Amino acid sequence: MDKENLVALYRQMVLIRVFEDRAAEMYAKAKIAGFLHLYNGQEAVAVGAVSALNPDDDVVVNYRDHGWALARGSSARAVMAELFGRATGTTGGRGGSMHLVDVKNHFWGGYAIVGGHLPLAAGLAAAAQYLKTGRVTLCSMGDGSTNIGTFHAALNWAKLWNLPVIFMVENNQYAMGTHYDVHSAVPMLQKAAGYNMYAEEVDGMDVMAVREAVCRVAERARRGEGPSFLNVVTYRYRGHSMADPDVQRDKAEIARWKERDPITRFARDVLLKRNLVTPKELEDIQKSVEQEVEDAIEFADKSPEPALDTLYDYIYQQPVRNMQIAGSLIRPPTVAKDIPTNGKHA
Amino acid sequence: MAEITYREALKRALREEMQRDPTVVIWGEDVVAYAGGGAYGVTSGLAKEFPGRVRDTPIAEEAIIGVGIGAAMGGMRPVCEIMTVNFTLVAWDQIVNHAAKQSHMFNGQIKVPMVIRTPNGHGRTAATHSQNFDAWFAHVPGLKVVAPSTPYDAKGLLKTSIRDDDPVVFLEHLQLYGTRGEVPDEEYLIPIGVSDYKRRGKDVTIVTWGRMTMESLKAARILAEEGIEVEIVDLRTLRPLDLSLALESVHKTNRVIVVEEGWRTAGLGAEIAASLQEMAFNDLDAPIARVAGLEVPMPYARNLERATLPFAEDVVAAVHAMMQQQY
Ligand SMILES: Cc1ncc(C[n+]2csc(CCOP(=O)(O)OP(=O)(O)O)c2C)c(N)n1
Numbered sequence A: 001m002d003k004e005n006l007v008a009l010y011r012q013m014v015l016i017r018v019f020e021d022r023a024a025e026m027y028a029k030a031k032i033a034g035f036l037h038l039y040n041g042q043e044a045v046a047v048g049a050v051s052a053l054n055p056d057d058d059v060v061v062n063y064r065d066h067g068w069a070l071a072r073g074s075s076a077r078a079v080m081a082e083l084f085g086r087a088t089g090t091t092g093g094r095g096g097s098m099h100l101v102d103v104k105n106h107f108w109g110g111y112a113i114v115g116g117h118l119p120l121a122a123g124l125a126a127a128a129q130y131l132k133t134g135r136v137t138l139c140s141m142g143d144g145s146t147n148i149g150t151f152h153a154a155l156n157w158a159k160l161w162n163l164p165v166i167f168m169v170e171n172n173q174y175a176m177g178t179h180y181d182v183h184s185a186v187p188m189l190q191k192a193a194g195y196n197m198y199a200e201e202v203d204g205m206d207v208m209a210v211r212e213a214v215c216r217v218a219e220r221a222r223r224g225e226g227p228s229f230l231n232v233v234t235y236r237y238r239g240h241s242m243a244d245p246d247v248q249r250d251k252a253e254i255a256r257w258k259e260r261d262p263i264t265r266f267a268r269d270v271l272l273k274r275n276l277v278t279p280k281e282l283e284d285i286q287k288s289v290e291q292e293v294e295d296a297i298e299f300a301d302k303s304p305e306p307a308l309d310t311l312y313d314y315i316y317q318q319p320v321r322n323m324q325i326a327g328s329l330i331r332p333p334t335v336a337k338d339i340p341t342n343g344k345h346a
Numbered sequence B: 001m002a003e004i005t006y007r008e009a010l011k012r013a014l015r016e017e018m019q020r021d022p023t024v025v026i027w028g029e030d031v032v033a034y035a036g037g038g039a040y041g042v043t044s045g046l047a048k049e050f051p052g053r054v055r056d057t058p059i060a061e062e063a064i065i066g067v068g069i070g071a072a073m074g075g076m077r078p079v080c081e082i083m084t085v086n087f088t089l090v091a092w093d094q095i096v097n098h099a100a101k102q103s104h105m106f107n108g109q110i111k112v113p114m115v116i117r118t119p120n121g122h123g124r125t126a127a128t129h130s131q132n133f134d135a136w137f138a139h140v141p142g143l144k145v146v147a148p149s150t151p152y153d154a155k156g157l158l159k160t161s162i163r164d165d166d167p168v169v170f171l172e173h174l175q176l177y178g179t180r181g182e183v184p185d186e187e188y189l190i191p192i193g194v195s196d197y198k199r200r201g202k203d204v205t206i207v208t209w210g211r212m213t214m215e216s217l218k219a220a221r222i223l224a225e226e227g228i229e230v231e232i233v234d235l236r237t238l239r240p241l242d243l244s245l246a247l248e249s250v251h252k253t254n255r256v257i258v259v260e261e262g263w264r265t266a267g268l269g270a271e272i273a274a275s276l277q278e279m280a281f282n283d284l285d286a287p288i289a290r291v292a293g294l295e296v297p298m299p300y301a302r303n304l305e306r307a308t309l310p311f312a313e314d315v316v317a318a319v320h321a322m323m324q325q326q327y
């Protein structure tokens, strides 16, 4: 990787970090509601993985998805506006924090039912295989998603059909407050071994290690060698979501992981060590990112809420007229006036 | 026009759409090898005709639906077969939280053009294997739900469902697979969301769908001998629900009976009755009546199973009761 690309990786990680810190602030100010799962500590995973993919490879992730959307190219403005529930957000305020999406970047979304998106990833890979598009699907999930039925069903199916899919566990060692040792009976790699799937363990606090691992398994998939499994060991600095007081984890453990911070480490061990940047340049990056996120917040705050008359849009791809018979939009009439006649509606 | 079975009509629809569009595939349990294709024979022979496009899958309904959703997102038109409706429960999360949500929640960016084919019904298979979940699926915004009663409707609606850009739950019926009806050789399509008169009459309107359309037609023949002419509206699609013909008919007959196979409480009949009285209260000469399945887990014994399900005689009895009442 040349200097420019390495610096870009650094900037992306800083962007995610600053974005998440500011999002937490906005949550505290009640600009953001509901569940807000932050990515602090895990930045190297999304950034490293995305850097290893082609722009038309498909990416599917869980609800801890801000970092993924940003790494995949969604603007900080669109992501922040989505968290604010505004019309300018990635889904126009439909999905919120847990359901970001940007299909033009082949980012197929954040999914908030644990394990629910794994079969979808296998399906995207099945389509790539059937339609011979050459695409690889990257499916990220939490360690807590590796016990549910869809995990096993998707791994079995992917191996059986030799699908070009990468199952990547962002193993931050906790599912909400439940430690890996409390939720899983066997070590992570053994789960992949059960399906005879190629697997690697990766240091998730090292952006280059993640990048190289994803490069390797994506190449395997492209060569027709089928699915693979990455156990990417990482850590989240904050609680599960903003609703989590984070009392169950040992403070010393958190501090130990922070010593391996992916951003500081990459700056020190790669960028500065190889004299690719000066400390002053790193400061400039920090400042420009802070400005970008500040701008995103202003943009989100100024953006309108979605128009009420868009509420029914896209329940179906084409409008379906008579679905409004039983109760209509905005001011529901008790008696529907607009009864379609046979044959006229979509 | 040739008379063919409901099963054959479905197979012809699948064949025609697979010939027309190479992205149409069939995935499901035992759709290839078992007994020549399909637990109920719908896909028999298709695997040979379309190599690589009809595939047996693991017994993992959540994955059959989920992989189908992903493939549909990725540009295919999968037809996923769930062996019977009972097993859709294993995939309920994929159907409700994923298939039905993608288009709206992602603001139109993702479409899921897939068909979930599965039969309702009974056949001395007891509680876990003899159910009807029409109302459950019809409850969910984002799904389209189709439940054809005749071979003609089955073929035309399955073809449309495969071409539709939204997820369609296509509810067949075990007791209908062997029934016969006229199906033209030339191609035709039936739009989703359009109900149909299956019999014209002036005395009582029966609103129904699926197997109960057939039972209602039997009832109509018995009642006709007594001089009572029922009109039968076959909804054909349960979501979106087209009540326009039902309304038109009520306007004429002033009496309605909703006939459904599933459990009565919170059933689709309740929704239909409520909607019709909202829209046509002044047309009604009698309270809207319901014929429905009894609310018990289905027993195995022949007599108990029969007692649980609605048949033509229950429709006849309901019509008699309605005609005898004075208001
Ligand atoms: C099927 C299901 N069960 C429970 C939940 C509630 N829940 C949301 S996240 C979560 C923990 C998941 O942990 P993990 O997969 O490790 O992901 P992480 O949050 O660590 O990224 C739980 C229990 C859910 N969303 N879906």
Ligand SMILES: [Mg+2]
Pocket: A142, A143, A144, A170, A171, A172, A173, A174, A175, A176
């Ligand atoms: Mg976790």
